[in-house]
C-alpha cells in the first residue's frame with residue numbers, strides 16, 4: 001500500500017465530515033506528497049487538517065463543488081502549484097427527502113449539481129493531466145441508491161444512478177490507459193448526512209455502517225483497481241437479485257417504504 005501511495009497528490013472532496021474525514025485519516029497514514037481537502041466550510045476543513053498528526057503537506061481549500069467557476073478556479077490553483085494530481089476522490093454529496101410532487105426543482109438541482117455535476121467538474125479539470133501522464137485514479141463515492149430507486153429519494157437516487165453510469169462509460173474509455181476509475185457504493189452510513197430538515201430522523205442509524213468501513217474500501221480499491229465495490233460486499237448481491245426477481249424486489253421496496 002505504501003508503495004502505491006508514496007509521494008502521491010490526493011484530492012478528497014467532502015473532506016470535512018463523515019466518510020470524507022475518515023478517508024483523510026486513513027490516507028494521512030501514508031507518505032503522501034500532498035493531501036488536498038475540499039468542502040465549503042473552511043473552519044471544518046481547518047479542523048480536519050489540524051487533526052492530521054503525520055508530517056505531510058495538507059491543503060484545506062474551500063470550494064462549492066456544485067459551482068463550476070469555483071471548481072475551475074481551484075483546478076487552476078492546483079495545476080499552478082503541482083501540475084497534476086494522482087488520486088481524485090469525489091465524495092462530496094448531499095441528500096434530500098420527499099415525494100417528487102412536493103420537492104422543488106431547485107432542491108432537485110441542488111442535489112444533482114452537488115452529487116453528479118460536482119463529480120463531473122472535478123473529473124474534467126484533472127482528467128487531461130492524468131491522460132498526459134498516463135496515470136491516475138478517480139474514485140467516486142456513489143451508494144447502493146445508485147442501483148435502486150427508493151421512494152422519497154428520487155433526486156438523490158437519480159444523481160447516484162447518473163454518477164454510476166458516467167463512471168462506467170469513463171472506465172471503458174480509459175481501459176487501455178494507466179488511469180483507473182472506481183465506484184464505491186455503501187449502504188447507509190452513520191454520518192451527518194441525515195442530520196437535516198429533509199430526513200427528520202426517518203432513517204434509523206441502527207443498521208448503518210461506521211464510515212471507517214467505507215474509507216477502508218476506498219483504500220482497497222486503490223490496490224485492486226476494481227471498478228465497483230459495494231460496502232459491505234454482500235450488498236452487491238442485491239443487484240443480480242433485483243434483475244432476476246424484479247417482482248419480489250418491487251414488493252420488498254414497497255413494503256419497506258410504504259409510509260413515505
Ligand SMILES: NC(=O)c1ccc[n+]([C@@H]2O[C@H](COP(=O)([O-])OP(=O)(O)OC[C@H]3O[C@@H](n4cnc5c(N)ncnc54)[C@H](OP(=O)(O)O)[C@@H]3O)[C@@H](O)[C@H]2O)c1
Nearest residue numbers: 014016017018019039040041064065093188189191192193
Ligand atoms: N451517509 C450515508 O448513509 C451514505 C450512504 C451512501 C453514500 N453516501 C455518500 O457518501 C458521501 C459522503 O457523505 P457523508 O455520509 O460522509 O455525509 P456528510 O457527513 O454530510 O459529509 C458530506 C461532505 O460533503 C461536503 N459537501 C456537501 N455539499 C458540498 C458542496 N456543494 N461543495 C463541497 N462540499 C460539499 C460537506 O462539507 P460542507 O458542508 O462544508 O461543504 C461534507 O464534508 C456522499 O456523496 C453521500 O452521497 C452516504
